[in-house]
Amino acid sequence: MQPVMQVPLLDLAAQYAPIRDAVVEAVTHVVDTQKFILGPEVEAFEAEVAAYLGASHAIGVSSGTDALLVAMMALDLGPGDEVIVPTYSFFATAGCVSRTGATPVLVDIEPVSCNLDIDAVRRAITSRTRAIVPVHLYGQAADMGPLVALASEHGVEVIEDAAQAIGATLDGQALGTLGRFGCFSFYPSKNLGAAGDAGLVTVKDDEMAARVRLLRVHGAQRTYHHEKVGGNFRMAAIQAAVLRVKLRHLEAWTEARRRNADRYRRLFAAIAPDSPVLLPVQLPGRRHIYNQFVIRAARRDALRDHLRSHGVGCEVYYPVPFHLQPCFAYLGVPAGALPEAERAAAETLALPIYSELDEAQQQYVVETIAAFYAKA
Numbered sequence: 415m416q417p418v419m420q421v422p423l424l425d426l427a428a429q430y431a432p433i434r435d436a437v438v439e440a441v442t443h444v445v446d447t448q449k450f451i452l453g454p455e456v457e458a459f460e461a462e463v464a465a466y467l468g469a470s471h472a473i474g475v476s477s478g479t480d481a482l483l484v485a486m487m488a489l490d491l492g493p494g495d496e497v498i499v500p501t502y503s504f505f506a507t508a509g510c511v512s513r514t515g516a517t518p519v520l521v522d523i524e525p526v527s528c529n530l531d532i533d534a535v536r537r538a539i540t541s542r543t544r545a546i547v548p549v550h551l552y553g554q555a556a557d558m559g560p561l562v563a564l565a566s567e568h569g570v571e572v573i574e575d576a577a578q579a580i581g582a583t584l585d586g587q588a589l590g591t592l593g594r595f596g597c598f599s600f601y602p603s604k605n606l607g608a609a610g611d612a613g614l615v616t617v618k619d620d621e622m623a624a625r626v627r628l629l630r631v632h633g634a635q636r637t638y639h640h641e642k643v644g645g646n647f648r649m650a651a652i653q654a655a656v657l658r659v660k661l662r663h664l665e666a667w668t669e670a671r672r673r674n675a676d677r678y679r680r681l682f683a684a685i686a687p688d689s690p691v692l693l694p695v696q697l698p699g700r701r702h703i704y705n706q707f708v709i710r711a712a713r714r715d716a717l718r719d720h721l722r723s724h725g726v727g728c729e730v731y732y733p734v735p736f737h738l739q740p741c742f743a744y745l746g747v748p749a750g751a752l753p754e755a756e757r758a759a760a761e762t763l764a765l766p767i768y769s770e771l772d773e774a775q776q777q778y779v780v781e782t783i784a785a786f787y788a789k790a
């Protein structure tokens with residue numbers, strides 16, 4: 415039987431349709447200038463996104479992963495250094511630590527926001543700890559107040575993984591501006607998505623900003639004269655051009671996501687009040703931007719299959735915490751050691767939340783969930 419309705423997890427075509435002319439014009443301009451790497455388009459984007467975030471420096475890079483890597487390289491992290499990261503995130507958060515030669519120290523999450531547990535961080539700090547990487551998972555702030563205080567007490571750097579959190583705030587301040595570095599991704603499925611890979615590093619101080627800019631171009635201020643070993647972390651001009659168009663719409667898109675989240679809350683209360691489902695919670699002082707709307711559900715895998723077979727896109731972010739990944743077996747963290755992350759991996763499910771979602775689609779999603787549990 416054909417599903418009654420199709421509700422994709424994300425509908426980029428719906429977002430693109432009303433801005434198509436502006437995007438095509440911006441891309442055409444770049445192609446006409448034949449200036450493809452860095453240059454005026456990237457500089458203009460950096461200035462605009464810095465103003466949007468209230469950041470001192472914003473440096474366009476090649477991806478969110480490279481944003482994390484170049485920030486860690488700017489701090490000269492390497493063998494013998496420890497970097498505390500939550501065990502529950504996208505792979506890059508811990509992968510980049512390993513790539514510098516430093517050791518990722520994996521800590522558990524707190525179950526409400528799925529962000530790193532500040533008490534676990536406190537217990538994990540040693541004399542070798544150089545940095546902490548809080549991830550603002552799904553678009554909501556980690557517990558930055560106590561975390562920044564703890565870090566400064568121990569002389570440890572804070573690198574915010576804000577890949578999912580552009581436009582999210584804590585007590586009115588943009589995420590990515592609270593630590594020494596903020597790292598953003600413009601992967602197409604992020605709230606501000608490029609037409610390919612792109613990312614951004616925000617930095618508080620001039621000295622670190624200069625280092626990141628240097629490392630972005632293989633450590634060479636002057637071409638072919640290398641002061642440091644950096645990488646190719648350059649942002650493409652076409653990406654900057656597309657991002658400049660989309661940045662103008664970001665606040666409206668974010669507000670639409672937030673309205674959709676509230677609408678899910680009303681619909682679940684009305685249609686599925688007895689379903690064994692926990693909805694995401696916006697914690698005090700936070701502006702959640704809902705890069706993902708992640709529920710916890712009983713019999714999660716069966717619910718996921720049911721939703722998909724009824725035309726509803728959904729996804730598990732993330733099914734395997736870092737400490738259970740084969741590539742991190744060398745860290746020696748056994749199964750069961752970080753139970754909240756393991757529980758989240760087994761229970762969480764992301765539902766469609768994109769800005770263009772309409773009420774009928776959301777109602778269908780909730781009805782499909784209610785029907786799943788009713789027949790159980």
Ligand SMILES: *Cc1c(COP(=O)(O)O)cnc(C)c1O
Pocket residue numbers: 477478479480503504506507549575577578598599600601611612613
């Ligand atoms: C998307 C993402 C990244 C990596 O960004 P890319 O642009 O895909 O390299 C890093 N951390 C988190 C939490 C992410 O969601």
